[in-house]
Amino acid sequence: MRPSGELFEPSASESSAVTASEMAVASTERGHSGVALLLATAAVVAAIIGARASFVSNAASDSWQSALRTEVKRSAGAMEDVRYLYQSELPVAIRILEAQLLQGELQTAAAIETGPAKQALQSEADVQAGIIAALSSSSNLAGKPAYALPSGGFDLAKRLADLRAQYPALVALDPNGLETAGDGLAREAEMLSLAMLPTSIGAFLGVLAQPFKRRRGLLLAAGSVAVAAGAVMALGVEVLA
Amino acid sequence: MIAPDSAAELRAERRFDMIAAVLIGCIAVLAAILAYSQIDASLAATRADMKAARLAADLSARISVSSQALDSSLGAQQVALMMGMDAASRELAGVKNNDGGTLAVGAAEDQAFTKLQKSLAATSATSGSAPVDVYTRGLLNATTADLENELAEQNHQVDLSNEASSREQRSVLGLSFLALAGVLTGLAAVLREGRAGWISLVAACAMAGGSGALALLTLA
Numbered sequence: 001m002r003p004s005g006e007l008f009e010p011s012a013s014e015s016s017a018v019t020a021s022e023m024a025v026a027s028t029e030r031g032h033s034g035v036a037l038l039l040a041t042a043a044v045v046a047a048i049i050g051a052r053a054s055f056v057s058n059a060a061s062d063s064w065q066s067a068l069r070t071e072v073k074r075s076a077g078a079m080e081d082v083r084y085l086y087q088s089e090l091p092v093a094i095r096i097l098e099a100q101l102l103q104g105e106l107q108t109a110a111a112i113e114t115g116p117a118k119q120a121l122q123s124e125a126d127v128q129a130g131i132i133a134a135l136s137s138s139s140n141l142a143g144k145p146a147y148a149l150p151s152g153g154f155d156l157a158k159r160l161a162d163l164r165a166q167y168p169a170l171v172a173l174d175p176n177g178l179e180t181a182g183d184g185l186a187r188e189a190e191m192l193s194l195a196m197l198p199t200s201i202g203a204f205l206g207v208l209a210q211p212f213k214r215r216r217g218l219l220l221a222a223g224s225v226a227v228a229a230g231a232v233m234a235l236g237v238e239v240l241a
Numbered sequence: 242m243i244a245p246d247s248a249a250e251l252r253a254e255r256r257f258d259m260i261a262a263v264l265i266g267c268i269a270v271l272a273a274i275l276a277y278s279q280i281d282a283s284l285a286a287t288r289a290d291m292k293a294a295r296l297a298a299d300l301s302a303r304i305s306v307s308s309q310a311l312d313s314s315l316g317a318q319q320v321a322l323m324m325g326m327d328a329a330s331r332e333l334a335g336v337k338n339n340d341g342g343t344l345a346v347g348a349a350e351d352q353a354f355t356k357l358q359k360s361l362a363a364t365s366a367t368s369g370s371a372p373v374d375v376y377t378r379g380l381l382n383a384t385t386a387d388l389e390n391e392l393a394e395q396n397h398q399v400d401l402s403n404e405a406s407s408r409e410q411r412s413v414l415g416l417s418f419l420a421l422a423g424v425l426t427g428l429a430a431v432l433r434e435g436r437a438g439w440i441s442l443v444a445a446c447a448m449a450g451g452s453g454a455l456a457l458l459t460l461a
Contacts (some may be wrong), residue, residue, distance in 0.1 A: 200273035207269070
């Protein structure tokens with residue numbers, strides 16, 4: 001009686017079957033190599049794509065952070081120029097303008113008046129002249145004719161533009177450009193990471209080729225195509241970016 | 242020929258190998274999906290955070306600058322009104338005291354008040370116009386409606402960031418489940434098709450299933 005679970009040696013008449021079996025074993029070994037090669041290729045391609053996607057994603061974050069820093073820098077520059085004009089220069093200029101207008105009207109009135117009235121007007125005009133003399137030297141806005149409006153008053157826009165032009169690098173700051181650059185890099189990173197999907201499908205087919213021996217050739221071919229598609233997609237994203 | 246119990250063992254082994262292979266393949270695909278989802282969510286969260294911070298900085302600058310321009314305009318009007326009140330007071334005092342000098346000074350101040358009012362109105366009108374750069378003009382001319390719209394957008398970006406962060410967390414949790422599934426599959430491959438091997442394989446399938454559910458949640 002033959003023990004159960006034992007494999008029996010083939011008889012001489014079964015030698016052709018043995019040869020076929022050996023050939024099958026040789027074919028299986030080649031299949032194993034194909035599976036190993038496909039899986040290794042898929043792993044390497046996925047690792048390269050993943051690393052590149054991570055690098056590009058990091059560059060996108062850097063660009064966005066630069067946009068934020070630039071935004072803060074730009075707003076701080078503008079706020080300081082506006083503060084200087086509206087809080088430091090303008091009040092003094094208004095006081096000078098007030099004194100100039102008052103002095104002019106007092107002198108006009110003094111010219112046609114006589115006696116104590118003329119004296120009072122002249123005295124008030126002298127007070128205003130003293131204020132003008134004291135303040136004029138400290139005000140670029142009131143002191144420069146370039147900022148005087150034809151109808152009276154000051155051209156604040158022109159003065160602010162000149163203040164801003166003292167630091168052209170601050171005016172040229174462009175956080176929106178940096179944000180747009182970051183958006184572009186983020187799209188590239190997403191497309192690259194999407195290219196890992198066909199690569200992983202290639203790996204999936206490669207793994208399936210191991211137990212499904214009858215369909216191994218087909219699965220390996222389909223897996224190779226999927227991995228190649230992932231690699232081409234990643235290259236395409238890099239070229240078009 | 243192969244004995245029946247050996248054939249059964251071979252069938253069990255083959256079934257075990259097939260399940261393990263399919264599971265490994267699924268883990269590979271899920272890893273790619275979750276990696277994509279995690280990168281997508283992480284970028285969305287980072288961008289929304291940055292945008293919210295930018296808008297907060299811009300809001301702060303707009304509020305400060307537009308308030309300064311408005312305060313300055315109101316302050317200039319007050320200066321002119323003060324001169325007008327001073328002129329009226331002097332004229333009243335001149336009439337009451339029959340003082341020609343005070344009356345004349347009051348009349349001159351009244352003339353100056355009219356001119357000052359016009360000059361300061363013209364000065365305020367130049368605020369926030371060309372040749373000032375577009376950005377600074379935007380700060381100076383910001384209205385309350387503009388600020389409210391920007392605030393709404395800033396809050397929206399914060400909500401987007403929270404939502405993207407939740408998606409990212411789900412992706413990371415899915416990847417963690419997947420790593421565990423991978424380890425359990427490896428353990429099953431070592432233990433082979435014994436009882437412990439099957440338990441390990443079933444646990445790996447459960448982990449991969451959980452990971453798949455999280456992947457669907459993050460993509461939904």
